Amino acid sequence: MKKMLLTGSAVGIALAMMTAPVFADEDADLLINGEIEITVRTDAPPHMENVDTIYSGWVFRSTETQALEMDDFENPGMIFVDDAIEAWETVEGTEGKSCADCHGDPDGMAGVRATYPKWNEDAEEVRTIAMQVNGCRTEQMGAEAWKYDGGDMLNMEALLASVSRGIPVNVAIDGPAQSMWEKGKEIYYTRFGQLDLSCANCHEDNYGNYIRADHLSQGQINAFPTYRLKNAQLNGVQSRFKGCIRDTRGETFAVGSEEFIALELYVASRGNGLSVEGPSVRN
């Protein structure tokens, strides 16, 4: 944790206690419902040049926020999973089918979330999980696409994440996905906006540090969708990206844009080895 380990132990923590609103237990381990083991810290994948260890954002949250994710009855994000189970079984569209008709039980999707975004051979494109769900809705069901990062989509994403919890993120970055991955990497290191800040400036150079009251994480997306206490709803990956670019006094990209798909692929690959953790709880 570079800076954090060096200054973190003595100076940093003294400072944090003096200035930060709540204190995070960065050494805590995450076990959900007493049975699902979540890898919240592990060796960085080989493609990451500047970071040795990767951490889930959970590690940087306050003890209280951390606790909410340890029990499904406490995790407000799980309510949306129930809504999605209903949607999973609901027949929609001209083909008269539900997700369940083709895919059976949602548990059959275990492991799928961990591999997205991924290259889709037929469509010849990199698809986020949201794009794949909409692919099924429009091409398989004859139903209308759900709004990207809208409520129905995030509920379904929460369900798909929940059945993969504990499984390591394993996104492919080579083969046909490579050019999108490179594009995403370039965006990650580009300084945007009038504050002239890249994702890396905050989430690679300064994780573990505080910006005002915000305890910076590595900006990982293994735990999406996230239920944020701040807005009391599920939040999608690309909406989060949008918020972070907006905060640089920059012009954001659109949710669902090619740039954000590329960035999502790249950021997901920085979490290869962490567990799928969504729906998670964040502040």
Added chain:
Amino acid sequence: MKRIMTLACIATMASAAFAETAPDDVAFTQYGELEQSLSGQPGDPEAGKAIMVARGKGNCIACHQVTALEEFPFHGNVGPSLDGIGSRRSAAELRGIIVNAKMTFEGTIMPAFYRVSDFTRPGDAFTGKAADGPLSPLLTAQEIEDVVAYLQTLQD
């Protein structure tokens, strides 16, 4: 009547003599210093203090710990503590760092507070939309002087 005329006359002359330096006209020394006041006027340390802590202004404590500002909560630690900075750095150095810290610290994360060009996808403040028209600097010339004056009060 005569007195008022003279005063008005002096005031006009003064502002002409101390014209404000526009962001694109700022000329750094090779070490990133700026010798001249940007506004032509001295800074007000009390105003500078308010700018240091205001989220919509300098928000310097987002990244810097300052013991003298402890009454304003949540100081970040992305940058070094500014305690005693007035003893360590000259006004010219401080002005240069606030105007564009990259001239002193290559590649720094610290934003340039008096710069309006050469950004990638600059936005319309914090709306996430594209900027429409020329950008305003994050702080005005006088606000920079006020912050410089405040930092000079931070002595060891």
